[in-house]
Amino acid sequence: MxxxxxxxxxxxxxxxxxxxxxxxxxxxxxxxxxxxPAVQLHHHQYQAPQTGNPVAPxxxxxxxxxxxxxxxxxxxxxxxxxxxxxxxxxxxxxxxxxxxxxxxxxxxxxxxxxxxxxxxxxxxxxxxxxxxxxxxxxxxxxxxxxxxxxxxxxxxxxxxxxxxxxxxxxxxxxxxxxxxxxxxxxxxxxxxxxAIQGVWTQQQAAHIAMLQTEGRPLVLGGDGRADSPGHCAKFGTYTTMELESNVVLDLQLVQSNKCGGSYHMKLEGLKRMVAFFEDILEIGTLVTDRHRQIAKWIREYAVHKTSLLGRS
Structure with missing residues (x-):
């Protein structure tokens, strides 16, 4: 207080x-x-912005x-x-x-x-x-x-x-x-x-519904980021963006002690992202960095999900 x-x-x-x-x-x-109520703003009269107008990035x-x-x-x-x-x-x-x-x-x-x-x-x-x-x-x-x-x-x-x-x-x-x-x-x-969590959930649902209406395969780009450099990080986030619409669609928070160490957090975030989109949208293209664990996982597992991943 x-x-x-x-x-x-x-x-x-x-x-x-x-x-x-x-x-x-x-x-x-x-x-x-x-x-x-008698007090008014004369020089800088306040006006609330109107909604419904196009918003610049x-x-x-x-x-x-x-x-x-x-x-x-x-x-x-x-x-x-x-x-x-x-x-x-x-x-x-x-x-x-x-x-x-x-x-x-x-x-x-x-x-x-x-x-x-x-x-x-x-x-x-x-x-x-x-x-x-x-x-x-x-x-x-x-x-x-x-x-x-x-x-x-x-x-x-x-x-x-x-x-x-x-x-x-x-x-x-x-x-x-x-x-x-x-x-x-x-x-x-x-x-x-x-409040932030509520707005994020609302915005995410709206963007996913819009992409479902369009019906096109997604072009996703993803990468992970840890809370500290080196191999002692405890938390990592894997962010996924739809590259054609330039909108962040998903964020996955990974804890290192639940995936075998900080080195495996990026792969775990990718797996959770793919599992999230698997039943609701089709992933046409997946863009990632040259992380060897991700390359191995896509080669051994995701190649069998051709209907899901398309080309990678």
Whole structure:
């Protein structure tokens, strides 16, 4: 869980303390447009991208990120806000804005404020000293029980392949309030990885259905990659791409101690890939590297599957 901090402000001294709050607290995310409908974006009006238009190859990663974020939002049943623009706001500037706040019931400007932060989320609880009317403002919406800013920061780190340690260190050097590294790994394990798995399964099924409709033999290219160099790797992935459509169709994760050692992981990944496509699609051409185990396996076993492999 992200750490919470609090700061008490009154109308007489909230400006100096607001500047100190920018260094001590982590800011949060809330849907300010729904709480303040009169506020509008004039210079950079936000417009959600329209769906159904052709997507360039350079935009595929952005589209997949959008689909994953939407799946996270649907999982919790909340409005997703990953396309909404975000800004870095200094505590002193926010304090100046709050000077214009007054009680909506009696109009008094004597308002006691409590600033509470959870990761990147900022909550400001205001209480009128005259009529004791209480209101709360949040800087971000929520995704389920999680602040959206915390979740989107974790998603951005994971999808970009960045190091959470370095990214969080950069934000800490800037004075931007954020969560600890343990929170990132919690988001990754419990939310982001299941969402990625769901989007991958959906995309894979759609591409396979399209190829089944076309009815042509596949032109597959595959290769393996281990998690470390040498012969001491524990995990390896065998990636298979359909070369005519330029789409990755299959990923097989192989553990070395289940296939006789790291040297055999590439062959095991190929066998699993062929078994996966054997009953659903026809493989016309198989392109691999000059791995001797794969050449031997194709010569002794796959040559008998002429209806499956065709030429190799």
């Amino acid at each position: 992200a750490r919470e901090t609090q700061l008490h402000l009154t109308s007489h001294h909230r400006l100096p303390l607001a500047a100190e709050a920018a260094r001590r607290q982590s800011w949060s995310n809330t849907n300010w447009k729904t709480r303040h 350079s935009q595929r990663l952005i589209l997949l990120t959008s689909q994953i974020c939407q799946k996270v939002g649907k999982h919790f049943g909340d409005e997703i806000c990953h396309k909404e623009p975000k800004y870095i706001v200094f505590g002193s500037s926010l304090g100046k804005l709050l000077q214009w706040c007054h009680c909506q019931s009696c109009g008094s400007v004597d308002i006691h404020q409590v600033w509470t932060t959870t990761g990147t989320l900022l909550k400001i609880h205001q209480t009128c000293d005259s009529c004791l009317q209480a209101t709360e403002w949040q800087s971000q919406p929520s995704i389920g029980n999680f602040p959206a800013g915390n979740m989107l920061l974790s998603a951005g780190i994971l999808f970009a392949g960045a190091s959470p340690t370095k990214v969080l260190r950069v934000l800490n050097h800037m004075g931007v309030m954020t969560y600890v590294k343990r929170t990132f790994f919690s988001h990754q394990r419990d939310i982001l990885q299941p």
